[in-house]
Amino acid sequence: MPSRPTDAEVDRIFQALADATRRDIVRRVIGREQRVSDLAGRYEMSFAAVQKHVAVLERSGLVAKRRQGREQIVSPVVATIGRARGLLDELEALWRGRIDRMAAILQEDAAAAHAER
Amino acid sequence: MPSRPTDAEVDRIFQALADATRRDIVRRVIGREQRVSDLAGRYEMSFAAVQKHVAVLERSGLVAKRRQGREQIVSPVVATIGRARGLLDELEALWRGRIDRMAAILQEDAAAAHAER
DNA sequence: CATTTGTACAACCATTTGGTTGCATGTTAC
DNA sequence: GTAACATGCAACCAAATGGTTGTACAAATG
Numbered sequence: 001m002p003s004r005p006t007d008a009e010v011d012r013i014f015q016a017l018a019d020a021t022r023r024d025i026v027r028r029v030i031g032r033e034q035r036v037s038d039l040a041g042r043y044e045m046s047f048a049a050v051q052k053h054v055a056v057l058e059r060s061g062l063v064a065k066r067r068q069g070r071e072q073i074v075s076p077v078v079a080t081i082g083r084a085r086g087l088l089d090e091l092e093a094l095w096r097g098r099i100d101r102m103a104a105i106l107q108e109d110a111a112a113a114h115a116e117r
Numbered sequence: 118m119p120s121r122p123t124d125a126e127v128d129r130i131f132q133a134l135a136d137a138t139r140r141d142i143v144r145r146v147i148g149r150e151q152r153v154s155d156l157a158g159r160y161e162m163s164f165a166a167v168q169k170h171v172a173v174l175e176r177s178g179l180v181a182k183r184r185q186g187r188e189q190i191v192s193p194v195v196a197t198i199g200r201a202r203g204l205l206d207e208l209e210a211l212w213r214g215r216i217d218r219m220a221a222i223l224q225e226d227a228a229a230a231h232a233e234r
Numbered sequence: 235c236a237t238t239t240g241t242a243c244a245a246c247c248a249t250t251t252g253g254t255t256g257c258a259t260g261t262t263a264c
Numbered sequence: 265g266t267a268a269c270a271t272g273c274a275a276c277c278a279a280a281t282g283g284t285t286g287t288a289c290a291a292a293t294g
Contacts, residue, residue, distance in 0.1 A: 007137035018131035019282085020124035023204070030211045037240055049283055051241075056281095070240050070291040078212050085205045087140075088198055094147045095195050136252085154270060166253055168271075173251095187261040187270050 005083050009061070013084050016060035021045075022053050029063055030076045036065075039074065122200050126178070130201050133177035138162075139170050146180055147193045153182075156191065 005013075016022055021043060028034055028042070040050040054074055057063045061080040065072050122130075133139055138160060145151055145159070157167040171191055174180045178197040182189045 007140075010140070011135050011137060014131045014135035015281095017204075018128050018135055020128060021282095023124075023127070026208060027211060030208060030215060032215075035240075036242095040240095045282090046284065047241085048243085048285080051243095052282075055242095067241095072241065076212065078209065081205055081208050081212075085202060085209070087134075088202045088205070091143060091147060091198050092195065092202070094144060095193065095198075098147060098149075132251095138252095152270080157270095162252090163254065164271085165255080165273085168273095169252075172272095184271095189271065 005087075010084075010087060012060040013062065013080060016056050016062055017084065019053070019056075021050075022057055025050075025053060025057060025074075026062055026076060026081075029074050030078075033073050033075045035071045035073060037071075122204075127201070127204060129177040130179065130197060133173050133179055134201065136170070136173075138167075139174055142167075142170060142174060142191075143179055143193060143198075146191050147195075150190050150192045152188045152190060154188075 017026075025039055028039065036051055036054055037047070039054065040047040043050055054063065054065070058065055058074075061077055061083075063074050064077050065074050067073075134143075142156055145156065153168055153171055154164070156171065157164040160167055171180065171182070175182055178194055178200075180191050181194050182191050184190075
């Protein structure tokens with residue numbers, strides 16, 4: 001999926017990032033791949049709760065799971081972080097565009113004032 | 118608030134971005150400041166619904182409102198977008214750190230193999 | 235084979251979210 | 265002053281979230 005993400009995809013990515021536990025899980029699996037139970041051991045909540053968080057992250061594409069025997073290894077999908085960044089970059093580009101347009105208008109005004117003399 | 122954002126702040130920012138209508142509102146107000154009713158006119162939903170979206174964006178710090186007579190002017194707060202980007206940058210930096218560590222280990226192995234001969 | 239371990243999943247619950255309508259209030263225009 | 269406009273807010277509703285416990289099952293271990 002190299003093309004522009006759909007609204008629904010972006011919704012899922014930001015939604016997944018909008019929870020401190022899930023952001024922490026992402027950090028951990030970036031540091032090193034983790035089994036679901038490794039992760040579950042780190043938080044105060046139940047195993048099932050952590051498992052659900054991992055499922056949310058997986059649906060968003062921020063992490064991937066691969067089975068290894070009875071274990072499930074969770075690893076990061078850095079490209080998806082990049083997709084989220086791309087969207088923020090786009091917003092910042094829009095902002096710069098606005099600044100540039102404002103600068104251009106100031107230029108014109110200055111030129112007009114100059115011609116008036 | 119130049120310091121590291123709290124978890125709760127980051128939660129609110131990503132939560133606010135996790136909705137296509139709200140992302141669109143942010144784009145519009147970046148393009149040009151808008152009154153709440155200007156925005157409301159653009160979407161199929163009720164005025165109150167749009168107003169709520171703006172309120173969510175305001176609480177997250179992505180936009181600011183300033184009153185002008187009876188109108189409320191909504192403008193972007195680009196610094197907050199930067200804060201969200203900062204967090205994604207941090208994740209990508211962690212990833213590069215992992216890559217670097219792996220490269221270092223490969224280096225050591227190569228050196229060891231070399232010494233063995 | 236029996237047990238433990240790792241994971242998934244269903245059912246349930248409280249809270250939040252995203253929408254609605256209706257009403258209240260302050261501001262501008264006539 | 266009255267009417268029209270712009271906004272805010274409360275009450276309500278359905279659906280989604282984030283958590284729980286309990287059950288089921290496959291894989292590793294003794």
